[in-house]
Amino acid sequence: MAGIRDIEAVVFDVLGTLVDEPGGLRAGIRDALPASGGESVDDLLALWQRHVETEQQSIARGDRAYADTGVVDGEAARRVAARAGISDPAAIARLATAGQRLSPWHDSVAALERLARRFPVLGLSNASRTALLRLNAHAGLRWHQVLSAEAVSAYKPAPEVYRLAIDAAGCPPGRVLMVAAHAWDLRGARASGMRTAYVRRPVGDPPTDADVFDGRFNGLDDLVTALTAG
Structure with a gap:
């Protein structure tokens, strides 16, 4: 052109x-889920994405001080873990870095x-x-x-x-x-x-x-x- x-x-x-990005996050969530977990991976991914979008918009409006994606992804991972019943700290920590893989x-x-x-x-x-x-x-x-x-x-x-x-x-x-x-x-x-x-x-x-x-x-x-x- x-x-x-x-x-x-x-x-x-x-x-x-x-x-x-969605595929990588989905894989990270799937790997972290307990074998008996009943939550849909897609529902958990949507929860993650909503949190990230909401927090970035809040930062853009000045309603929240800047936090980098490591912080925001960590928050998202903890929300997903709480919803899915993931309690292993190591699994939650690895999930928080899914966006790096x-x-x-x-x-x-x-x-x-x-x-x-x-x-x-x-x-x-x-x-x-x-x-x-x-x-x-x-x-x-x-x-x-x-x-x-x-x-x-x-x-x-x-x-x-x-x-x-x-x-x-x-x-x-x-x-x-x-x-x-x-x-x-x-x-x-x-x-x-x-x-x-x-x-x-x-x-x-x-x-x-x-x-x-x-x-x-x-x-x-x-x-x-x-x-x-x-």
């Missing part, structure tokens, strides 16, 4: 875009490698620094630089998070491409002046007809081809 070829750096959302989508690792030959490639995530370190190692993600929203004590779509990537890229925001599977994330990036590309995933937040992004792709192979053609 010609409209995104004049960029100088590519920035990727991580959770959901490059790794299967997420599998990459089938095209993520190769796409990063291909793009890195042509562009500076950055990750930009709400995940904490520690979570990103562990997650990158587990999933085999390779970056020129990865940035955590923890650096500015905020969560996307706060504008200061996108500014982290723009400043790191060292070029005008219109030359920086934000790639995500979440339309809400891309709206935040676009409001900060960045170029935007939506990549479809089995999970995520699809764009509406009203969204104006610079590209929409069925997978990362299509994105990489568009960026490197010519």
Whole structure:
């Protein structure tokens, strides 16, 4: 797509875009459940996700002081444990770090490698620094630089998070491409002046007809081809 070829750096959302966050959390919950547990794994996952979303929104409104994802995930894990009857402290502690053991989508690792030959490639995530370190190692993600929203004590779509990537890229925001599977994330990036590309995933937040992004792709192979053609 010609409209995104004049960029100088590519920035990727991580959770959901490059790794299967719901699938990894679901696996962590399933592993922690007692053999006799009657709770549905999907119901417990929904409980986890609601807690994370509610707390991040509370932080964004200023109703709660910033807490990184390690803290919020720990709270979510304890809620899930209480609902499911998980009492083993070691199992609860391991469950709290399930977000650090997420599998990459089938095209993520190769796409990063291909793009890195042509562009500076950055990750930009709400995940904490520690979570990103562990997650990158587990999933085999390779970056020129990865940035955590923890650096500015905020969560996307706060504008200061996108500014982290723009400043790191060292070029005008219109030359920086934000790639995500979440339309809400891309709206935040676009409001900060960045170029935007939506990549479809089995999970995520699809764009509406009203969204104006610079590209929409069925997978990362299509994105990489568009960026490197010519």
